[in-house]
Amino acid sequence: MKIIYLIIFTLIALPLSAKVLISPIDAMKQSFGANATVVKKNILLKNEQAKKIQTNAKTKLSSKIFRTFKATKGSEVLGYGVLINKKVRSKNAVVLYLISKESTLIGIEIIAFNEPMEYIPSKKWISQFENISTDKQLNVGREIPTITGATLSARSITDSSRLAFAFYNEMLKAK
Numbered sequence: 001m002k003i004i005y006l007i008i009f010t011l012i013a014l015p016l017s018a019k020v021l022i023s024p025i026d027a028m029k030q031s032f033g034a035n036a037t038v039v040k041k042n043i044l045l046k047n048e049q050a051k052k053i054q055t056n057a058k059t060k061l062s063s064k065i066f067r068t069f070k071a072t073k074g075s076e077v078l079g080y081g082v083l084i085n086k087k088v089r090s091k092n093a094v095v096l097y098l099i100s101k102e103s104t105l106i107g108i109e110i111i112a113f114n115e116p117m118e119y120i121p122s123k124k125w126i127s128q129f130e131n132i133s134t135d136k137q138l139n140v141g142r143e144i145p146t147i148t149g150a151t152l153s154a155r156s157i158t159d160s161s162r163l164a165f166a167f168y169n170e171m172l173k174a175k
Contacts, residue, residue: 020112024069024083024096027109031098032071032078040069043171056166058137059159062086066167069096077101080172084160088115089152097129097164103173105132105165108157119153129157134165134173 028038045053045064054061062085069081079100085092091114098106108129113120128144138144144158 019114019117021110024067024081024109024111027096027098027111028069028071028081031081031106031109033073036071036073036078038069038071038081040067042067045171049170053163053166053170056169057159057162059162061163066171068172079106080168082164082167082172083111084164086156086160086163088113088119088156091115093153093156095157095160097161097168099134099164099168099172103134103168105129105134105161108161110157115153121153121157125154129161132161134168136165137162 024040025038029036032038043066045061045066047064050061050064067083069083071078071080079098082097082099083094084097085094092112093110093115094112096109096111098109100106108126110120110126132138136143138158138161144154
């Protein structure tokens with residue numbers, strides 16, 4: 001009986017062995033202040049919303065469910081976080097796009113990275129995702145340079161930024 005429990009536990013735990021680097025709540029508090037109240041919410045898109053977001057982002061949606069985070073202090077909205085889970089090579093990376101109430105990307109935080117760690121972008125490369133309007137369409141090789149040896153990571157994070165911007169502009173902006 002113990003062997004059966006061990007096998008079941010192993011099968012359940014294996015997919016949970018992602019390399020989690022920081023929790024989304026902690027990333028939100030680092031960006032919007034330790035005293036900020038952070039609330040997470042899952043949003044299910046309607047078909048029309050999903051099509052519009054996919055068209056505006058110029059990249060395919062892998063899910064119509066988005067996890068968002070809203071940072072507030074009292075009744076004032078400080079900003080939002082949009083969590084995007086996207087395949088890099090054969091495994092996924094989870095990135096939190098931190099957007100101010102002024103519709104500016106203030107930065108990104110890699111929450112989990114399941115590829116080998118040598119494919120994770122450097123802090124310097126990640127810093128390119130600061131102070132960018134959500135109206136921009138970022139592309140690898142144009143606005144964002146590629147990363148030698150980690151081109152797929154660069155493409156995944158940049159494509160996901162367009163999804164986060166399109167989602168924010170459609171669902172969260174001025175709401």
